[in-house]
Amino acid sequence: MAVWRGVIARYGDRMAIRGTDRPVTLNEGGTPLIPAPRLARALGLGCELHLKYEGLNPTGSFKDRGMTAAVTDALAGGARAVICASTGNTAASAAAYAARAGMECVVLVPDGKIAMGKLAGAVAYGARVVAIDGSFDRALEMVREASDRAPVVLVNSLNEARIEGQKTAAWEIVEALGAVPDWLALPVGNAGNITAYWRGFREHHEATGQGLPRILGAQAQGAAPIVFGRRVEHPETRATAIRIGNPARWSQALEALEQSRGEILAVTDDEIFDAYRLAAATEGVFCEPSSAAGLAGLRKAVRLGRIDLEGRTVAAVLTGHGLKDPSSALDCDLRIEKVPAETEALLDLMQGAPA
Numbered sequence: 001m002a003v004w005r006g007v008i009a010r011y012g013d014r015m016a017i018r019g020t021d022r023p024v025t026l027n028e029g030g031t032p033l034i035p036a037p038r039l040a041r042a043l044g045l046g047c048e049l050h051l052k053y054e055g056l057n058p059t060g061s062f063k064d065r066g067m068t069a070a071v072t073d074a075l076a077g078g079a080r081a082v083i084c085a086s087t088g089n090t091a092a093s094a095a096a097y098a099a100r101a102g103m104e105c106v107v108l109v110p111d112g113k114i115a116m117g118k119l120a121g122a123v124a125y126g127a128r129v130v131a132i133d134g135s136f137d138r139a140l141e142m143v144r145e146a147s148d149r150a151p152v153v154l155v156n157s158l159n160e161a162r163i164e165g166q167k168t169a170a171w172e173i174v175e176a177l178g179a180v181p182d183w184l185a186l187p188v189g190n191a192g193n194i195t196a197y198w199r200g201f202r203e204h205h206e207a208t209g210q211g212l213p214r215i216l217g218a219q220a221q222g223a224a225p226i227v228f229g230r231r232v233e234h235p236e237t238r239a240t241a242i243r244i245g246n247p248a249r250w251s252q253a254l255e256a257l258e259q260s261r262g263e264i265l266a267v268t269d270d271e272i273f274d275a276y277r278l279a280a281a282t283e284g285v286f287c288e289p290s291s292a293a294g295l296a297g298l299r300k301a302v303r304l305g306r307i308d309l310e311g312r313t314v315a316a317v318l319t320g321h322g323l324k325d326p327s328s329a330l331d332c333d334l335r336i337e338k339v340p341a342e343t344e345a346l347l348d349l350m351q352g353a354p355a
């Protein structure tokens with residue numbers, strides 16, 4: 001295709017939404033699948049690893065695929081306003097697509113638990129940003145009730161159009177590889193994305209007869225309801241995007257895991273941040289901390305002997321851009337060295353070992 005015009009232009013005929021003839025788009029999707037041999041070695045995976053770099057979407061996360069679909073569908077249905085709860089990325093994405101559609105947007109976020117770049121986006125795109133003293137899960141309950149009682153469309157991943165949009169990433173991976181990967185790894189929060197990928201792969205399988213990948217999901221240890229099989233009342237993790245204790249698409253996540261003979265693991269914050277640093281330092285691919293949970297999950301599953309990836313093809317979804325959360329990068333790895341403003345001092349420093 002000569003010009004990329006977004007996922008509805010490319011895949012709209014396979015998306016069950018209204019308004020595909022008049023898409024609200026920012027030319028999202030078409031993100032690169034980047035081979036990552038150095039990272040695969042550093043993580044000890046023994047596989048052919050590819051990174052689906054979803055941080056390169058217009059607002060910096062995978063949410064844009066679902067949001068173009070949800071806002072297009074809402075507009076076609078005559079809606080004037082959208083609402084969502086968010087750990088940040090959904091908020092920024094909803095705000096941007098609402099702006100583009102000329103719609104109002106209200107976003108509800110857990111106070112103090114959202115990364116700066118996400119908040120900056122939501123504010124810049126002109127949403128009403130409302131913080132609550134409560135978790136994402138409580139915010140989601142509130143916006144569900146509000147959308148039942150006020151003329152406003154809910155654009156969290158409970159909205160079917162969101163899943164229809166996000167499933168397109170599975171097709172892009174198959175197109176880029178020329179085959180279905182053996183494994184797909186991704187972080188799991190509210191479980192919309194795992195639901196969407198599985199729908200995409202299943203539809204590809206039904207259309208072509210090609211195989212299905214196995215799915216590896218990863219949750220943060222302090223926010224791992226699906227792994228431990230019970231709601232987490234007070235989820236905690238420094239990977240704030242996936243700080244969720246009661247996923248809305250829990251049962252669909254279980255279905256994807258079961259049908260794909262997949263795995264779901266809890267990974268600690270240290271394991272997440274380690275994988276986060278490694279992706280940037282070994283491959284130059286900077287994602288946000290939560291995005292690296294899938295990589296941490298792969299490493300852990302191999303170490304524990306739960307899976308064997310030797311000779312396999314693996315796609316890991318890096319869901320959001322590292323620049324969303326600059327303070328995480330600087331907090332955990334503040335490697336700024338100082339010299340006087342003299343070239344001699346710089347050359348001296350360069351001869352020594354890094355600090």
Ligand code: F0G
Binds near residue numbers: 063085088288291
């Ligand atoms: N990675 C990032 C960067 C996210 O922002 C999210 C979810 C996930 C992974 C998990 O995806 O919820 O579909 O399982 N962020 C939502 C938000 C909750 O509000 O931005 P999921």
